[in-house]
Amino acid sequence: MDQSVAIILAIFLPFIFAILVPYVEKIFKHRIGWYASFTALLTFILIATAAPSIIAGKTIQYSVKWLPSVGVDFGIYVDGLSLLIAFLASGIAIMIMAYSNEYMSHKEDLAAYYKYILLFMGSMIGMVFSANTIQLFIFWELTSITSFLLIGYWKHKPQSVYGAKKSLILSSGCGGLVMFVGFLLLRSITGTFDIPTIISDPSMINTIQGHELFVITLVFIFIGAAAKSAQGPFYIWLPNAMEAPTPVSAFLHSATMVKAGLYLVARVHPIFSGTEAWLILVAGTGMITMIGAGFLALRQTDIKGLLAYSTISQLAYIMTMYGYTTYQEPGIGVAAATFHLLNHATFKATLFLMVGIVAHEAATRDIRKLGGLRREMPLTFIIATIGALAMAGVPPLNGFLSKEMFYESSVMMGNNLGAPYTFIIPAVAVLGGVLTFAYSIKIIDGIFLGKRQDDHLPKKIHDPSAIMLAPTAALAFLVVLFGVFPSIPVNLIIEPAVAGILLDTVSLNVKLWHGLTPELFMTVITFVLGILLYTKYDDIARWQDRFNVRHPGISINYYYDKIVGNATYNAGRFSGKFQVGPIKYYIIPILLLAILSILVPVTLLSLEMFPVTLNFEIPPYELIVFLLIIITALLAAILPSYLPAVIAVSAMGFLVGIVFIFLLAPDLAITQILVETLTTIIFVLVIAKVPQTFKENITKRILLRDILISVTVASTVFIIMLYASQGIIPPFESVSHYFLEKSVLLTGGHNVVNVILVDFRSFDTLGEIAVIFLAALGVYNLIHSRGERK
Amino acid sequence: MTTLITRTITKICVPLCVFFSISLLLTGHDKPGGGFIGGVMFAASISLLYISFGLEDSKKYFNPDWSRYFSIGLLLATLAGLGSVFAGYKFLRSAFTFVNIPLIGELEISSAIVFDIGVYLVVIGGLLFIFKKVGDDQ
Structure with missing residues (x-):
């Protein structure tokens, strides 16, 4: 009970502290970031109180009646998986907000900025601890809305507004709502919204998998996950989301929010996995996205854009591995995926914060204008190298370990499927790795190596102050720590998380050196091909440019813009018919x-x-x-x-x-x-x-x-x-x-008119005074908008 | 703008009307009145003040932010409803008791009065906010 209190507090604390931000800002002024960072720390500690019993193999469940008439409770369900994501959300938030103290200009609307981030953090934590699908959906959409607000933080920039709308339309509109339908279908099959009830009952899972609505339910829920994690055709919102301030991109759009889709996939893993549909949908989407996004990442000239595409590609890795489980011992794919999820959060957040530093100091993010900064920014250079090499999968960093596990599970997957997949699946995996390696090199080479472009860069560039450097370095330290001592994260976080997904205790053995295995051989091939690819990169970029010019219709963005443009135009025409004026x-x-x-x-x-x-x-x-x-x-x-x-x-x-x-x-x-x-x-x-x-x-x-x-x-x-x-x-x-008979008896009042207003029908009255409230606001807006138009 | 007679009558009437509106609010559960009527009464008397002395002049002496009134009122009404939830009853359930006060006699006290005060404040705030906005925009 007391542990669940801590978790419930952890969900609501960020919300309450977010509401207080405008008041606290009056005291703290531009140092409000420390307050926000402190809130995150407090939340982190609250979540950590639940960790010991989770590591011991228990789960925490608690629920109170909320909407009993439709069978929805407010419930929390804490297991290793939700704990992992909650740790990421609160832990990275500490660093992000500390970093923002220096990154965000004091002239910005800081109260709004930290308010949104705290609200996001609360929504994310609430989402992962939700015990039922309805509650999960509500918090899920809250993360979309806060993400929308943060992407559109610089309201005056049309690109921000475009990116914000796009993310909301795709991740919430096309994804969240479809997912909601999926949840309703799931409820119609099982008769419950409660997640633990469904996943812990094998007979119920058998019923679901044998049900005629099985595939459509899976597809609908997966669409929600894919839209959130920018997989498949939904990837297009993430690059535009890079209009957000860089700390936000690091936090929401690489480390946490985009992981929500993966969380959902892992959460429903017990329900849907082990079927052909799961393999084709999840692993198939993952593989295609992995290659496509990796390919697109290579041609980016904006480093943030490059990181956006690389995030899509890396998330696809994880997605693929969750999908593998149909044809192999489930532990391996899931463990690899979950480990990579953690590793990706650390090294990608490091990279994003590093890009923020570079953009802050050099005033550009364009890779064509950057170069040769290694002497001026030695510390940033080291951090960037750690992050990028981890992403590339170079030992002894954490990315290497999970990439090896990815290769291992791909090889196993191929063997289990038989020819021709024995070759195809590992080859696709290696291709993904090669692309990753190439764009990781591009980051280091583009910014820090080569010749300094004096025409485009300020005269003096130097490492940032400790406020920006320390959080970045802390994340980079985790990258190295997890790589050199993998048993720390594996035992403390990954094993409980995997146990939470598979509902079975697992014991993982992750080592830096595990002998001359096929995976090691594949890694060597990856490095060789990756370097080759990077040296031939210019030719590929030219080819990509030519291709894009020749086939404008192949871009998903083209269709997105067309659909949204048409919808806006027709909606305008349609309402113009009714909103005539008089x-x-x-x-x-x-x-x-x-x-x-x-x-x-x-x-x-x-x-x-x-x-x-x-x-x-x-x-x-x-x-x-x-x-x-x-x-x-x-x-x-x-x-x-x-x-x-x-x-x-x-x-x-x-x-x-x-x-x-x-x-x-x-x-x-x-x-x-x-x-x-x-x-x-x-x-x-x-x-x-x-x-x-x-x-x-x-x-x-x-x-x-x-x-x-x-x-x-x-x-x-x-x-x-x-x-x-x-x-x-x-x-x-x-x-x-x-009313006449019961008035005095039930309420003590003799004036029946008033008794009806404040007692018998007081809910109606509440609605009516809300109308007065809205009417007053409406008049205010009418008069003010008229003034503005003049 | 207005005559001396109007202004003099206003000075006498407005306090009376305000007291009357408060009595309407407080006795509303038993006798004619209530939060809504009381609120409209209050709003009407203040608008008389605004009209007689002009919005600009009365602002110098008396310039409340009416938007606060309706915000607080709505909050109060909602909290009044939540109060019964926390006490273990359904939303907006009221409780009442009779007390005997010397010289005045038996008085009914109902928790619904809190809700009614919320209604009172929303009506005052809403009406006068609109009134001031519409009148201000010269």
């Missing part, structure tokens, strides 16, 4: 619909119920008031300008107030008269600013139509009133008796 044309359909929804049921309920006796005994003094009401109503309709018409309308309102007094309804009378007073004043204030006469040119046809509508509406209301005046027709019963 308020009259908004009221007409509302009234007509109201009439339809009343007249049709009334006619259907048969006219038998129609009142036979009409009681028209009205005292003369009331009759005068009614006559006056009719006269003022007619005047309001025919008077030629606004002011007299408004006066007529308000006169009518006051007369109605008098009617309420006749009916002995003081509440209604007071309300009516007061509201009438206020609306009249506001009307007059508004009228003072608009032309005094009606603008519209009223032709006979329009007049006829308006009269027809008015008469229909009026007669409908009249009919309803007639029904109402007959009292309640059996078998229906009046509700008012209940």
Whole structure:
């Protein structure tokens, strides 16, 4: 119980601290980053309290009823897998936000920046600890929204806005919603939203795998994962997401958020794996993306763009390995994937932060303008080398280990599938490795080696201050540490995570030197071919350029832009038909619909119920008031300008107030008269600013139509009133008796009108005051937007 | 802008109206009144003040930010509802009791008054915010 409290706190702490950011900023000013970093540290510690029992092989589960009517609880489920991602999210956040203290200019809107990052961190942690699919979906979409806000952080840049929209449309719109449908399908098969219940029950998994909706459920859920992790055709949002500030790219778009898709794949692994569909979909998408993105990464000239494509490619590695499990002992692929997931987060975050440093000091990220910085920035050079070589898979760094495991599982996969895959799968794996090696070299060579391009670079470039360097170096240190002593991460994090995915204890043996295996041989080939590829790189780039010019239609971006452009254009045309402007044309359909929804049921309920006796005994003094009401109503309709018409309308309102007094309804009378007073004043204030006469040119046809509508509406209301005046027709019963009887008994109040408002129907009242709230905001915006347009 | 008579009457009327609006709010559960009516009453009296003395002049002496009122009101009404949730009942469930106060007699006290104060503040804030915005934009 107390451990679950720590986890629940870890989920909500970032949210609460994020809300406090604007207030804390007033105290901390531009040092607010330390506050955010401290929040991340606190969260990290809270999560770490759960680690010992997870490493011991237990899980933590806790749930409270949330929406019992639909079977959704608020629940947490902590196992090795969720712990791994939560550690990444909070741990890397500490460094990212410390780094941002120096990186972000003090003139920026820092409160918004740290608020969004903290909100993201909370959403990410909430997502991984979610015990049911609905809760997972909600936090999943929250990560998309915070990512959207962070990509679009520099609102004035059109490229940021474009990238933000694209990421939201693809990862949340095309991915998240489809995934949600997948979750609903899963629920229709299993009857539950609860993840632990499904994954821990073998008979339920058998049911799912034998179900006719199995493949479609898998496809839908996988689309969500692929869109989030920028796999397959969805990859196009990630390069545009690089418009975000670099620390954000390091955090969201390489280390954590894009891992959410992989997390989901690993989470549903027990449910779907072991089938052909899983292999083809997950491993197939992964392999294609791995090669495609690796190829595209090579031709990037912006280092951040290069890292974006390399992230896509590296995520594809992991995806592929999760997909392998159908035809091999599941432990190997999953372990390799999970280990690479951790390693990639460390070395890619290192690289991103390094790029941030270079861009900050050299004022450019263009690889054509950079070069020869190794003497001026020796420390950055060392860090970059560590990160890039880890990515390339060079021993003794951590990337080497997981790449070896990738090769190992590929070889095994090929053998199990038999010819011709015995050769094809390892060859594809090596090709992925070769591309990775080549672009990793390009990073080092492009920035630090070669000749300094004096024309493009500032005169003096130097290593950054410790605030930026230390977090980067800390991450680089982890890269080396995990590489040299792999047993540390493997025992502490990877084994529990793999156990969480496979629901079985595993024992891994990861060593730097594991003999003369086929994998080692493949690694040597990779290095040789990688160097060859990099030396021939210029020719390939030329070929790629020619290809792109010749086939513009092959780009997915081309179709994305076309679809979004068309959708925007058509939506504009469509709503232009309805949003015509004059308020009259908004009221007409509302009234007509109201009439339809009343007249049709009334006619259907048969006219038998129609009142036979009409009681028209009205005292003369009331009759005068009614006559006056009719006269003022007619005047309001025919008077030629606004002011007299408004006066007529308000006169009518006051007369109605008098009617309420006749009916002995003081509440209604007071309300009516007061509201009438206020609306009249506001009307007059508004009228003072608009032309005094009606603008519209009223032709006979329009007049006829308006009269027809008015008469229909009026007669409908009249009919309803007639029904109402007959009292309640059996078998229906009046509700008012209940209120009159129970008012004092249940609430102690004698004024039934007020009792209904604040007791019996207080939820409705809450809705109504929310409407007043929104109306006030609406008026504010209307008046302000008008001012802006001037 | 307005006559001396209007301004003098306003000076007398507005405090009376404000007290009346508060009494409407407090006694609303038992007698005619309630948060909504009380709020509209309050808004009407303040708008009388604004009209008689002019928005610009009254701003010098009396210039609350009405948007706070409706924000706080909505928050209060929601919290009033959540209060019963934390006490283990359903959302917005109210409790009441009767107390005997010497000289005044038996009084009903209901927790619904908190909700009603929320309604009161939202109505005041919303109406006067709109009023001021529309009137301000000369």
